[in-house]
Amino acid sequence: MTVTLVISIFMAAISGIIGGEIVLLGLVALPQMLRLNYDKKLAIGVICAGGSLGTMIPPSIVLIVYGLTAEVSVHKLFLASFVPGFVLALAYYAYIYIRCTLNPNLAPMPDKVEVEAIGWKDIIHGFLPFLLLIFIVFGCIYGGVTSITEAAGVAVGATLMVIYARKELCKELVxxxxxxxxxxxxxxxxxxxxxxxxxxxxxxxxxxxxxxxxxxxxxxxxxxxxxx
Incomplete structure (x- = not known):
């Protein structure tokens, strides 16, 4: 469950879309947690709570829409919500840890765990693009390099470059x-x-x-x- 929560934080920092993040976690993470006999209510709660972090962690579309509607600076909203978003994520982690420690049946450990070795190639191919996109988005916004809209455009361009470098770019994907x-x-x-x-x-x-x-x-x- 903690892995699902960490992934939701990364996805919130990259996309800022709440519905798509919850749907993706529900399709990918939920079946695996249910297969491992995790508590259904807690597993669904982790996905919904983790997916909702997109409202707090920049670049949040909700904050952008609210800022434009209420005529409030989106840049200031991002600055104000950055720390509370991660504090909320830590609170979720503490809740999961305490609940699973008091009641191990909520997230039972499997009898046999087979873990494949992760090499540098796997890290570069799978994990490094996430860090790159987060660094680009936050660097452009908090570094004062670009505005919010321009940072989103830069992130889209960087995403296309990453997909092209991985040889996965095609018309169907776009x-x-x-x-x-x-x-x-x-x-x-x-x-x-x-x-x-x-x-x-x-x-x-x-x-x-x-x-x-x-x-x-x-x-x-x-x-x-x-x-x-």
Whole structure:
């Protein structure tokens, strides 16, 4: 389970997409955990909780959409959510460790474990691209080299270069990536569009002025107004 959590952190730092990450972990990690007789509720909870880290760990699409909708700096949102995202991941890890320590039946150890030796070729082929993409995204954003949008474009270009270097680039792969991106982002864009329309109607009808005048007419201190 801890391996699934670590993978979800890496995927959150690379993609920032919540739904796709949860679906991918559910298709790849969940069958293996169930095959090893892990507790079903805890296994599903780890996948859902780990997949939701994409809302906190940059580059989060949710933070980008929220920043554009609320007219808040996306760069500042990324800076503010970086540490809490990893603190939340550590809290998940502590919860899994404590639960499995108190009740080993939740994640029983297999009787026989066969582990293949991992060479430098396997590390370069499988693990190094993850670190490269995370370094590029975070380096561009926190180093002030590019903006959020430009960092995403640089990450896409680096991903294509990695896929080409691994000799896996083909038309079918690009088409599937475009289609899945459209499905993931399209839902969020429609929700954002509906929220923007609702906020616009609310402001045009005088809702904001009404709430402001109502709170100001209560005769309370500014500190109490901030609580409201």
């Amino acid at each position: 088409w599937q990536a475009l289609k899945r991106t459209l499905l993931s982002c399209g839902i969020i864009l429609w929700v954002t569009f509906g929220a923007a329309v609702l906020i616009g109607i609310y402001n045009l009808s005088g809702g904001q002025q009404y709430v402001t005048s109502f709170i100001a007419g209560l005769g309370i201190s500014p500190l109490q107004q901030s609580w409201l």
